[in-house]
Amino acid sequence: MKFIKYLFLLLIVSSVGCNDDFLEYSPKTSLTENTAFVSYDNFKTYSWGLYGIFSNSQMRQYLGTGAQVYTHALGDVYANYLYMSSGTNVQNNHWQWNNITSTTNMDNAWDFSYMRKVNIMLRNIDGSQMSETDKKHWRAVGLFFRSHRYYDLLARYGDVPWLEDVVEDTDVDILYGKRTDRNTVANNILRDLKYAEENIKEKGEGGNTINRNVVRALLSRFCLFEGTWRKYHSLSDADTYLKECERASKLLIDTYPSIAVNFVDLWSSDDLSTVPGVILYKELAQDLEMSSLPRFERGGGQKASLHTRTVGRYLCQDGKPIATSELYEGAGANATVNDEFKNRDHRLYWRCVPPYKTNKGNGVAVTDANRDSWWTEGMDPKDRYYIDYMNSINDANHQFPLHTWQPQFLSRVPMIQTSSNSWGPMRNYGGYYFYMYYNTYNEPNIQAGGRFAVTDCPIFHIEEIMLNYAEVTYELGKFDQSVADLTINKLRARANVAAMNVSEINASFDPDRDPEVEAIAWEIRRERMVELLGEGFGFYDIRRWNRGEYYMNQRPLGVRVAASEKDDYFGNASIFVTTDDVNPNASVTTEDVGRVVCVGDFVQQGKGWQDYYNLNPIPKTQLILNEELEQNPGWDN
Template identity: 30%
Template sequence: MNKILSILSITALSAILSSCEKLLDKQPLSQIPESGYFRTEQDLEFFTNPLYNMLNMDDRQQSDHLVQMTLSEVIIGGNRRTVPNSGGGWDWGDLRRINTFLARVDQAEDEAAIRKYSGVARFFRAMFYFNKIKRFGDVPWYDAELGSSDEALYKPRDPRELVMTKMIEDIDYAIDNLPDEVSVFRINKWTALALKSRFCLYEGTFRKYHGGEEVDKYLELAAAAAKEVIDAGRYRLYTTGGEEKSYFTLFSQDDADPGEFILAYDYSASPRVNHNGSSFTMSAAQGRPSYTKKFVNTYLMTDGSRFTDQSGWETMTFIDEVKDRDPRLSQSIRNPKFTLSDNRPFPNKFSTSVNGYHPIKFLQDETLGYDVRVGYSSNDLPIFRYAEVLLNYAEAKAELGTLTQADIDISIKLLRDRVGMPNLDVATANANPDPYLLSAEAGYTNVSAANIGVILEVRRERGVELVQEGFRLDDLVRWKAGYCIDQPLLGIYFPGPGEYDLTGDGQTNLVLYTNGNKPADEVGVEMFEIGIPVNNGGMILSEGTKGNAFYHSNIALAGFNEQRDYFYPIPINERSLNNNLDQNPGWVDGLNF
């Protein structure tokens, strides 16, 4: 999600306006004074404010669940992924600010402020290194302020275990010293616990599936951190609007719900601090996003049964396949139930969604006006929310093999209760694992455990609940399931030429025709010739004159490289400056594979 104004600007603006005269007497923050600064709580707050720009939630991240008109380099793979000369995520500016702050914070006179803002800095240092470990694996650990001539700048990468140990020390300090008051736009104790549950779950599952020691240690830490948030009772799921609306409304309303959003981006219409979530969905010029058929298939029926257990599920048309499904599907894509606030139907449009499963998550109502449609959305967006903490707890316990029905009842049951779905039954799931979620065409082929059924169900729940919140690629990496990216990127099924009603109101919304048989144009009806790419006025179907919409049929996907693609390459220039940095496996300078 593109931020037009950062959270830093929002939080600092009011303070700047209210104390201009005092600020004029201060030295610039770009020039770090040896004395006279770092004295007051306001000094500490202002110096740490830029760290909030490290926070990220990517609603556009492409994966096997969400694609766009132009596929990302990660999805295409092969020689589309190369070693960069510079950049590539190997940046350390934020860490320098953190370590500079921690080297000087003791100059302050307020002990409580020292502990609080040291907690802020150490929270962000743990987050900084979490992002580096995910991207590069082993990285050099720095916890002291360094100058350009310090030899330590040229040391080799430190072992992953050392970095993880330091991260846990940092996050535990943050947990102990950050405020415990609920604060949606400022980190607190609960944000730190949520981060700990996130990165310990990542590390535990990464080691389990890629090979490593102390798997249980990290999974137990993840479960314990999540459980502390649960037991505290400070947060609860948003349910206003009931089973048919609450999930959608959670993400579309202007103000973040303080019950579920542990930390959020603060956007507003006045002053104008916006993002482009609505135009991403509404505009044909901003990616034309679509969920994949494979992902949509994972949504359960409203009675809790599996959609893919039904006879003929593969060839169901849109109206039939979205009927009686988990309500989160109807609150995540355009479908027959979805209308705007003026009750107008909102049909799928292939001109704005490449394969027809058109996302509406984070969409503000089109009737709010032109500004919202073209990019000025003001709904707050999640960075950490309680739903993720519940899922982290359930998954950590499932991977440990200790998940009980009581654990489900305090985690996944709450997510399903919000939308009126039956609870997950542990014994039933383990007795009958979902063959679709185990299949090579659509599932996870490297999972094997006595409780495999419930592991798969937790993964299903995670995909459905957290779609478009930037988790999917990280999940595939830690589960060593990069092969999922190579599974088919298909869309809605069409049995052949003809007229189609995509809203269920009895009116034709779309017509498919064969060469030379185009009917007369109709207002409000999309028309596509089968066998011609959408960009040229047609639609490609996966089986010729029938099948699933297949926008990317002409893209040769090189495939996920299991020996290379779980980590990113370290840039060429960085290794030229520091000869002690070795390259990640499979990456070769100047060569494409």
């Protein structure tokens, strides 16, 4: 059943319960907590409202609005995998620039109202007229949703108040009490998810609802996070969570032996019900709920971009990094963006628009007569190389040249902001334009005038679980060639990348890796970033690995522009890296000379990562309201 079809009849229930003794008897003609939770269907109806945690508005509430960027990608912006801009201004990463304080309230995440909604349902289960089996099922559903929310709070703040039951106005000791310690919160989440796994209906309430596999997917995600957090932050009991991640992940891999045929299917399909490996997704439909993201992407609103360091982490098609692959053509002062994209992992092409030029100006309307590539004839082969290449690896719905939302052809990529050839849509400051939703089959629904797309969004999918399994087996000392073949090599096969040969990976395999990370671990983490880029895992990942300093203290740079093309792009040499900019402390090397400086005031680096950034600050307003709350270490300064 589509959980976008929320029934709002019982939302009133979330506002009752604080004064249960206000009337001695329940009104006969009005819904109250005593009359609303009686039958199986009552609980089913109420539960639809809990799915709102997956809605865009709920995600914005917890992630912050940020710039005009995919809300779910903000975690990758904060991790410095991506950078973003809004309008004509580049927006600095607030974490990188030390602009986060306990008074900024940058994410609005210290919010426990959702817990109350879940707990109201949970406290009415025992008094209902359902069978014991049905009671266990709905308790499992409620515990899943509460665990999902608590996982996010734990990842942000560490210690947080644990609300086992509905909090009333008279519960002063809870309302103004201390935070619950991390061990207790994590143990409670694990306890609740294991109960849910054991007692939820195997298939839930039908297609695309919370079921046993969805619970296991959250177990896999949460336990990987908590287990590695404990390991890399020197806390006890890491193996308890790592082993649970291993168990749940393997069960899911056995259940979902196939992955989506095409990498792009997960984020540019209007029906994920037919895509292999999708465990739960947000379903959108015409006239019910639609998405503006594809239109932002194909217009001027979406300005998320990769930078040089992120692009450099994608392997070449021989399975080797750019520092050692003989296939890599992007090295050297004379190399251009066309060269560095040659022979790379296809997932790079499907997350960062490859370069091309056409012989037409911007704004040519898309018609049946000019959809074919005839109008690129006579172009320099290097200018149309990626048009032909992308059309050879894409289906008919993902063809090049790109179409804007009008729809019109986009004449060239990169479209660098303020350049002489910059035009309206799909431009950015560095040249590595980030895209996820591009397709043309739902084109009529992303025109001007308020019509948007119906592209579905995955919430849990087997590709994430496979990467969880690869990582957790490494952490448990079990990663070997058989695990690589079961996980990473399945993902690489559809991206035209040679299989990982575990025996070949040693300290010299990638001389550019994080020197604090063992070679195998680095390759597994690389694969995670490449496969999941844009899904927002990055910030939680670099925190749980305790490697924020490595990722954050790298200056984002843009594409390398050939000397002959610099005037064509800017006519201003000051925005390109020069030999005078080479400075190890600014993460700029001689290889970067000629690249566009894409962030900050076009030259700045950022102030760097602080160790206490591994946890968010408790909002100052909450500390004032509750004197029993203690600020997370480091944020008092």
